[in-house]
Amino acid sequence: MSAASCLLSDDRFLCSICLDVFTDPVSTSCGHNFCKTCITEHWNNNDQYLCPMCKEVFTTRPQLRVNTFISEMVSQFRQSAQQKASSSSSEQQVSKPAEVPCDVCTGPKLKALKSCLVCLASYCETHLEPHLTASGLKRHQLIDPVENLEEWMCPKHDKLLELFCKTDQTCVCVLCPVLDHKMHEFVPLKEEYEEKKAELEKTEAEIGQMIKRRRLKIQEINDSVKLSKADADREIAEGVQVFTSLKESVERSQAELIKTIEENQKKTEKQAEDFIKELEQEISELTKRRTEVEKFSHSEDHVHLLQSVQSLSPAPPTKDWTEVIFRPSHEGTVMRAVAQLEETLSNEMKEVFEAELKRVQQYAVDVTLDPDTANTQLILSDDGKQVNHSDIWSFAADNPKRFSPCVCVLGKQSFSSGRFYFEVQVEGKTKWTLGVARESIDRKGQITRSPQNGYWTIHLRNGYEYFSAAGPDVRLSLKSRPQKVGVFVDYEEGLVSFHDVDAAALIFSFTGCCFTEKLVPFFGPGLNDGGKNSAPLIISPVS
Template identity: 85%
Template structure:
């Protein structure tokens, strides 16, 4: 008996109906135990005789007999609990702020150990003793101490709120389904508590991820500002050097240049500051909501959690920051400033243009043509450096493959780039038509495309011998380029075209958003009866001083 008593925990000594220690425990034929009075009253209130635990239905009302074995074990457990309560009575604590005090204590109120859902009173260890020993009180339902016990009782039926009506989204007692919530769907309070607690924990995790993403975005913006500041410092230094050399004649332009760059930098910093403030505000609001959700989700009080979920503050409005960037570019600022003084500063402008070209030529790469991508009517040289259109009407027997252009007269380079900077030069001398630039790897090889950014191409072209164009832009050039340089800064989203002989900047695509590999793109144009028979030639880059 002693060994069995040691193995019998408090949970196993409780009746599943009254949730108190067994009184006159009886067993049903399905093997479950209840207080005799509890199961009797339960069957008196229903039309069916079924086990409250496993729901087994009995055709006739079972004859109940006291389970002497369980009764002896419960008696032993009750004696042990009383001894334990007696030995710890001297260690009771005075109720502190935030703790539930004993409602019976006079004078100094001790900390409550349990709350009775029948008496609607909270008791310290001393005043709880009658509930553990007196036969009339032993059936009362005791729970961990809570305040406002009256709120846990159904105001209509004066019964404990122990069910959740999913139809009305409210807590109800066992009589509500019969009298006031007919045909509604019910679940035990604990089941709905577990569900809502899981939802709150998921919500808390999602909020935490939102905060994390916004903190990362702040770091990204701050890093962009630092890079921008470095670029600005470099450009300012170069501008000061140029305009100092030109002395008085360009002092006004020098000041304007510095002011322009600094204003752009200030605008960038202000934009970044505004973004950061907005992100920090969102984080602050999210942290407040996380605290509220966290406090509620950690509640072990089923009723408190369920009754307070509707009062949660609504989720604060947040912005989708995925596409927000602080990506200023100071590239070419000095070039544009000096260009305004072209008449008097032509020699200095020439030096600046040459320096600019030399700077991008440092990123020269070796590019060769990929024959697997070439349109069947294009002829490539054996070394993969030249391409021209075959004007012959003879049927081409070039094998097709998924990489080959079938409608556009184009060919791609073998080399692809997904980061950093790269530069290459193409000889266009003697041609009346051509297209040059870069394209994303997934460009449509089989259909008709416009060779514009919308189709994954960043190109410029020549048509009719003297009409230079970029998408939606007619270009005005001082002279016809004989050799064109193509420069790409992947991270900066920049694609620039240069006249290599004059070092003039022909055109730039700025603010591009590259998300996949880029490949050089070439189109020599139709042969046009020999008028455009000259090939496009990928030339080595001359980097000598």
């Protein structure tokens, strides 16, 4: 038989036994041609002498002779095939290290296009052609090129691996179920392949979606970082502007203080200079008079003294300096300057808080009360914007969401990212609690509000005492009683801040919080207290 490298595209020159190009072609009496070795071995292995093509039986072993015509034609086709293979190899791509090479190429190994599971060989475009055209070779099973085709053979029975043992999860040949895998469950290898391939494709798609979601998350994080950078730059710019203004105010007040003290000192020195000048003038005149008096006082002539004393000059006018008090002092100058500075800074800080309030108000959301969470003694308005306490119990059905006995209610809306802001009117109330809480908080029994328990709130007690529920409570010192409270949350920043809307002042802030689940607005109108605290909490539209 010839080597596979001599395969031609015309199946008329192929032996029907070896499916290869004729080698020493011989003809039988029935007119069919075979390789001499192929037909000889065929008859040696069978009891009858029959033609493999037409099945004609010969009584005696036929005398075989070489068909010279076929031999000449085969020789010509061999030469043609070699020339064709040579020209094709120059056009086709030589296999690279990571690619499967053709097993038939004798020169440079070209890239294989398919592997044959029957021949256990891989073929380039040229040497694959017989498998695409020859009727006998078309029945062979072709797959995408793979290396180590011997792995497709059962190492124990030297048969093609055609089945898959689901019991042992391994590839087997047709003999394995009979000999080594009795009573096991088997499916065709291709069926298991298709199933596993579908599973892998599904897994690949799922992984692709996971990668896509993570890439989107990366983009989201990058976008958040950019927004954060923009916010940081804006905050820095505003902070620099504010502190520059405050610094200028302090420097201006300091300069004015120094100027005032220096001017007061100059006035003091001028006043002292005038006093001294006046005193020195009086001293000069008094000295002259004393000299004149002294001259008469030392006279021993009685008559002369008495006659001359009449001509003595009258005493010069003098000031009663005992009534003149000179006590220079700068006491109070610094305190007055500090008081003025404090007033200036207070006005500037108010402008800062007004700007900050306007900034957080842009994140206003529409919040409504959730009746399923309201304590049965709370009365909610039809629009879900107002709540107050009643001494009369309602007959609302209890459920796990409802607060009991705590007289509280949550908002319907929940938030798990970003920023949000809402305002609540508290005018006329002596007790209230406002803020946000984790959605998973316990609604039953006595509640201790603190960040550790999932609450970030502030509250009013006794009409004038304000506290932050920081666990324990921290009393707040406020300049005025808020009539409307704004609540702002920055989820990613971990910030919950409360604002006096009318005074544009910051009441209190929880900072450095770690939020891991949804947050919901929290409202506690407080007990009715015999009508003293009957005013409702009102969720107000943000101006």
